[in-house]
Amino acid sequence: MKLIPQYDPENFRAATQADSPDVENRESGDFFIVELSVQKKQLQMPFLPHRLTVNDFVFVNSGEMVKTVCSDSYSISQSTLMILPPYKIRTIEKFSDNIDGYYCNFPDELLSRDKGFKNLQEILSYLDIKNDHRITVNDETKENLMNLLKRMKELYQQDNISLIASYLQTFLAEIKSVIQGLPPISLTANETTAFHFRKAVTQYINSVHSIQKYADILHVSPNHLNKSVKTATGKTASSIIGETLTMEAKSLLSNTGLSISDIAYSLGIEDPSYFTRFFKKHTGISPNQYRKMIDLSY
Structure with missing residues (x-):
């Protein structure tokens, strides 16, 4: 999908x-x-x-x-x-x-x-x-x-x-x-880890949501991953995962007729009620409220 x-x-x-x-x-x-x-x-x-x-x-x-x-x-x-x-x-x-x-x-x-x-x-x-x-x-x-x-x-x-x-x-x-004509880019060790982390999140966001699993993919410890990402980006690893997952959810809510449950499952979230809580935590409104807001604006 x-x-x-x-x-x-x-x-x-x-x-x-x-x-x-x-x-x-x-x-x-x-x-x-x-x-x-x-x-x-x-x-x-x-x-x-x-x-x-x-x-x-x-x-x-x-x-x-x-x-x-x-x-x-x-x-x-x-x-x-x-x-x-x-x-x-x-x-x-x-x-x-x-x-x-x-x-x-x-x-x-x-x-x-x-x-x-x-x-x-x-x-x-x-x-x-x-x-x-x-x-x-x-x-x-x-x-x-x-x-x-x-x-x-x-x-x-x-x-x-x-x-x-x-x-x-x-x-x-x-x-x-x-x-x-620009200076060559030389990444620090932290920036290199953050670069590979972002690419992994983009690739696996519909099935992988935990820092531990991303650390395993990158062959580093969760603590090292967290510190590197925070130092390089100013954001925590969990916030980047949450932002990316929220973007995926918003798109599905605004551009498909899938039910809330189907959207949750397609994002790798087995509990639709957890998905609703997650979405409200990151946006301030429920998935249904977001969908109604989009319908009104369009």
């Missing part, structure tokens, strides 16, 4: 009410680009937790938007890019009134295997280790990126997929050059 609603590009366009009626006839297929000012008008905020089957990014030229990725909230402001790989849980929280920039999603297959795909993987790897998917660029690079994005938007409207691919690869090469 997929615990977070998952969109392929066509379904995501439909969910965001984006694009023209003839979108299914496009050769550009899984590529999509739109101005953030347009997306702001099309989306109801917050846009609920979801996953995508493709890579996506936002580049903010001016203004601000707020996104939650997994359990962490990020402000994306002027001259800042946020790029995410497929299947990361993300939520769009809000846009400022003066937002300007672009949203884009694209599949790996659009990139050449020798350069474009390699550049993408190096960018994503750097940001994963950094534990922050944002990159802020200088004015010259911002102008270059905006020109590339404007051209990709024009080519998208013309359905010229071959030139789109070329401009996208140039865009990623620009981002890679920015990263190459």
Whole structure:
């Protein structure tokens, strides 16, 4: 069972009410680009937790938007890019009134295997280790990126997929050059443990909820895991587990018709009453109250 609603590009366009009626006839297929000012008008905020089957990014030229990725909230402001790989849980929280920039999603297959795909993987790897998917660029690079994005938007409207691919690869090469100019990331022992812990939580959250079991997965003691995570992130290991599980629960409550009991079971919680207590502890309201709140807002 997929615990977070998952969109392929066509379904995501439909969910965001984006694009023209003839979108299914496009050769550009899984590529999509739109101005953030347009997306702001099309989306109801917050846009609920979801996953995508493709890579996506936002580049903010001016203004601000707020996104939650997994359990962490990020402000994306002027001259800042946020790029995410497929299947990361993300939520769009809000846009400022003066937002300007672009949203884009694209599949790996659009990139050449020798350069474009390699550049993408190096960018994503750097940001994963950094534990922050944002990159802020200088004015010259911002102008270059905006020109590339404007051209990709024009080519998208013309359905010229071959030139789109070329401009996208140039865009990623620009981002890679920015990263190459940044200091290399050197993780401490605590940060390394926290990095692997976060990845394990993302992978096993629907079945593993105890610090002891995550410690076993990482081959460390629970005490060492707790101290390392707290030192590196400022959060306890249990709070990260709780935040991630709550995000999964919110998504199921807002995007599926599953009963509360079925949601609890799908998250690896055998006692629905415990799930209700857990959810209320972390959100202040019961699962049913949350579901009603979402229904009213949408």
